[in-house]
Amino acid sequence: QSALTQPASVSGSPGQSITISCTGTSSDVGGYNYVCWYQQHPGKAPKLMIYDVSDRPSGVSNRFSGSKSGNTASLTISGLQAEDEADYYCTSYTSSSTLYVFGTGTKVTVL
Amino acid sequence: QVQLQQSGPGLVKPSQTLSLTCAISGDSVSSNSAAWNWIRQSPSRGLEWLGRTYYRSKWYNDYAISVKSRITINPDTSKNQFSLQLNSVTPEDTAVYYCARQGTYTSGWPIDFWGQGTLVTVSS
Numbered sequence: 071q072s073a074l075t076q077p078a079s080v081s082g083s084p085g086q087s088i089t090i091s092c093t094g095t096s097s098d099v100g101g102y103n104y105v106c107w108y109q110q111h112p113g114k115a116p117k118l119m120i121y122d123v124s125d126r127p128s129g130v131s132n133r134f135s136g137s138k139s140g141n142t143a144s145l146t147i148s149g150l151q152a153e154d155e156a157d158y159y160c161t162s163y164t165s166s167s168t169l170y171v172f173g174t175g176t177k178v179t180v181l
Numbered sequence: 182q183v184q185l186q187q188s189g190p191g192l193v194k195p196s197q198t199l200s201l202t203c204a205i206s207g208d209s210v211s212s213n214s215a216a217w218n219w220i221r222q223s224p225s226r227g228l229e230w231l232g233r234t235y236y237r238s239k240w241y242n243d244y245a246i247s248v249k250s251r252i253t254i255n256p257d258t259s260k261n262q263f264s265l266q267l268n269s270v271t272p273e274d275t276a277v278y279y280c281a282r283q284g285t286y287t288s289g290w291p292i293d294f295w296g297q298g299t300l301v302t303v304s305s
Contacts, residue, residue, distance in 0.1 A: 073227055104289035115279055115298050116228075121291035159228055163289065167246045170292075172228035 074099065074160055074173035081179040087148040090176045092160035093141060098171055100141035104163035107136055107145045111156045119158075120145060147178070155180045183207040185280050185296035193274075193303050199267040203280030203296055210256045210263055211236045216283040218292060219254060219265045223276035233283065234263055270303045277301075 075093040082088040092099065092107075099105055105123045108116035118127050120136035123143060133148045143162070147154055160173035189201035201219075208215055216235035222228045232244035234254045244252050253266045267274060280296040 102289075106289070106291050115295035117295075118291060118293045121293070122287050122289040125287070127291075127293065161228070161230075161292070168230065169243055169245070170230040172230065174227055 072171075074162060074171055076158075076160060076173040076176045078174075079177045079179065081181055082147075082150045083181045084150055084152065086150050087146060088150060088178065090145045090147075090158055090160075090178070092143040092145070092162075092173045094143075094162055094164075094171070095141055097166060098162040098164035099138065099143050099160075101165060102163050103138070105136065105138060105143040106161045107134075107143075108159045108161070109154075109156045110159065116159060150180055152180050154178060183282055183294040185282065185294060187278070187280055187296040187299045189299055189301075191300055191302060193270055193301060194305050195271055195303055196269055199265070199270050199274065199278075199301055199303075201265045201278055201280070201299055201301070202262055203264070204260070204262040205282075206261075208282065210234075210261050211258055213237060214285045216285065216290060217254070217256070217263045218281045218283060220279045220281055220292070220295075221274075221276040222279065222298075225273075226276070229276075231265070231267075235283075272303045275301065275303045 107120040110116045123138045124136040164171045184206045186204045218233040219231040251268045256263045277298045281292045282294040283290040284293045
């Protein structure tokens with residue numbers, strides 16, 4: 071089972087919006103609405119930001135939003151803030167025997 | 182609020198068994214609305230889901246195909262915790278290991294709470 075493909079890095083200035091893509095196949099991202107997004111700061115555990123493609127857990131800022139089109143899911147961060155600088159990972163349920171596959175990760179830099 | 186506290190050795194010799202424990206507070210390992218996972222992260226392999234255990238009138242386990250022949254995840258209801266055992270480790274198993282909860286409040290079963298992570302190094 072190959073990892074989901076994400077851009078290695080994305081950057082933006084404070085206040086701008088950025089979008090991170092997560093590309094899989096019809097066996098994972100395209101086949102199920104079970105995509106999650108995680109934020110990970112250095113040395114910390116991942117934090118759930120989006121689940122089921124576009125739902126936000128309680129306490130997560132509405133500046134974070136998710137969507138999906140075909141085999142590609144996306145995370146958009148609007149009104150970029152310094153605290154958003156972190157690594158971001160997508161994950162999806164997959165019909166393969168592995169059950170869950172993670173993305174390669176994207177480093178977000180706030181300029 | 183669910184909290185997961187991991188414990189276990191940070192150094193394991195090649196060919197031996199890696200053992201970690203995850204103590205749960207704020208939920209129950211026997212909950213019918215949760216599943217309990219182990220995930221690892223390394224620079225070479227990224228984030229990798231390893232397996233899970235959960236209770237739905239009986240205990241179930243699912244394991245990633247990459248480790249299926251070497252892994253065991255067991256619940257301990259008396260201590261409200263669950264454990265990971267990975268046999269016959271090699272240096273490729275060096276990683277930060279996380280325990281994590283899946284909430285089953287939606288059909289997607291999102292992984293919503295994570296332990297603090299344990300760096301396990303496989304070296305003689």
